[in-house]
Amino acid sequence: xxxxxxxxxxxxxxxxxxxxxxxxxxxxxxxxxxxxxxxxxxxxxxxxxxxxxxxxxxxxxxxxxxxxxxxxxxxxxxxxxxxxxxxxxxxxxxxxxxxxxxxxxxxxxxxxxxxxxxxxxxxxxxxxxxxxxxxxxxxxxxxxxxxxxxxxxxxxxxxxxxxxxxxxxxxxxxxxxxxxxxxxxxxxxxxxxxxxxxxxxxxxxxxxxxxxxxxxxxxxxxxxxxxxxxxxxxxxxxxxxxxxxxxxxxxxxxxxxxxxxxxxxxxxxxxxxxxxxxxxxxx
Numbered sequence: 001x002x003x004x005x006x007x008x009x010x011x012x013x014x015x016x017x018x019x020x021x022x023x024x025x026x027x028x029x030x031x032x033x034x035x036x037x038x039x040x041x042x043x044x045x046x047x048x049x050x051x052x053x054x055x056x057x058x059x060x061x062x063x064x065x066x067x068x069x070x071x072x073x074x075x076x077x078x079x080x081x082x083x084x085x086x087x088x089x090x091x092x093x094x095x096x097x098x099x100x101x102x103x104x105x106x107x108x109x110x111x112x113x114x115x116x117x118x119x120x121x122x123x124x125x126x127x128x129x130x131x132x133x134x135x136x137x138x139x140x141x142x143x144x145x146x147x148x149x150x151x152x153x154x155x156x157x158x159x160x161x162x163x164x165x166x167x168x169x170x171x172x173x174x175x176x177x178x179x180x181x182x183x184x185x186x187x188x189x190x191x192x193x194x195x196x197x198x199x200x201x202x203x204x205x206x207x208x209x210x211x212x213x214x215x216x217x218x219x220x221x222x223x224x225x226x227x228x229x230x231x232x233x234x235x236x237x238x239x240x241x242x243x244x245x246x247x248x249x250x251x252x253x254x255x256x257x258x259x260x261x262x263x264x265x266x267x268x269x270x271x272x273x274x275x276x277x278x279x280x281x282x283x
Contacts, residue, residue, distance in 0.1 A: 013173070014143050015180070016136055017087040017229055021126040024048050024059075024075060024083040036089050036225060039067040040146055042118070044082035050105060051076050057105045059083070064118060066146060068102035070095040084122040088143050089225065091176055094212045101158045102150075109153065114145040172196070172210055179219055183226050183246045187219045223247060224260045231269040238265050 017037055024043070043059040050057045052073040059065050059081075067073070069089075090098075108114075121142055124135055131139070151159070178195050179187055192215055193203035207215045227245040230236055236244065242253035258264045263271070 013091040013177070014140055014147075015089045015091055016131075016140060016143075017089060017225070018232055019086045019125050019131060019139055021082065021084045021122060024077060024081045036069050036091075036095050036221060037087050038069055038089065039085060039087055040143065041065055041067070041083055041085040042122075044084065045079075046081075047078035048081040048083065049076045050074070052104070055104070060107055063110065064108045064115070064146065066102075066106045066108060066150070068098055068104075068106070070099040071104065084118075084125070086139055086143060088140075090147075091180065094210075097161070097212060101154070101161055106150065106153075108146060108149050111145070111149060114142065114149065117142055117145065172207065175207075179222055183219075183222055184244055185246065187215075187246070189215055219246075220256065220260075224257060227253065227257060227265065228261065228268070231265055241265065 021044075041059060042064050043061050046058070046061055048059045050059065050067065050073040052071055056076070057065075117138075121135075121139055124138075125131070128135060175192055175195050179192070189200050189204055192207075193200040196203050196206075198206070204215060207218070211218055213221075223245045227241050227247070230241045230244060234241075238254070239250045242250045245253065247253035247256065254264055257268070261268055
């Protein structure tokens with residue numbers, strides 16, 4: 001009989017990053033530096049695989065594959081392969097915890113309803129000039145169906161860990177959402193503790209226990225992710241990207257981004273393909 005995991009749906013806050021139907025290339029390898037990003041994909045032809053931990057995973061053509069966050073990999077091509085992909089984040093799920101549940105790529109089992117929706121969305125994404133509100137909602141629906149498929153295949157031990165993720169972060173959801181909405185603004189521990197309605201020391205301790213990192217490190221992660229999205233999906237100058245992502249100036253932004261992503265912002269933008277933005281308005 002169906003089982004509802006208390007708190008799991010409350011903690012599943014999905015943020016779409018990018019989507020497309022384009023030739024797979026080295027740019028996909030570079031995205032492994034965005035540590036919090038999940039990659040849902042399906043290859044249109046055979047010949048594409050991921051290399052990680054001395055293993056090889058062939059990206060399927062008849063099923064969807066899900067590459068979990070935190071996995072360091074290289075894309076290997078025998079020939080040019082067209083790839084349909086959705087990159088997304090589950091904001092409240094720490095990468096380190098997710099890795100213990102999903103340590104390697106997952107080939108999803110067949111599901112007629114979900115896979116039919118995926119085929120429809122692939123066609124829509126390929127034809128669209130811009131991923132507007134309606135298409136973004138439909139893509140997010142596919143992501144939720146994928147996460148539901150994962151839950152069905154988990155062992156009891158891993159389900160218990162997922163429940164722990166949901167329970168441990170429920171009281172931080174408001175803070176995590178606040179960080180994303182106010183990423184351009186100063187987000188020191190004192191301000192975040194006031195949102196959590198607790199003392200600063202207690203907030204820092206609770207945050208580290210729940211998220212596996214300090215609040216400051218998490219905020220920096222979110223700013224790097226925001227900057228990555230703006231670099232790919234807009235024509236903003238590097239200075240404007242830095243400002244909109246909450247960095248004090250371009251020079252500090254370039255240093256942090258290079259350390260975290262492995263290449264400076266301008267090079268990262270140049271090496272990525274043109275992506276279709278999710279309703280990002282310039283101006």
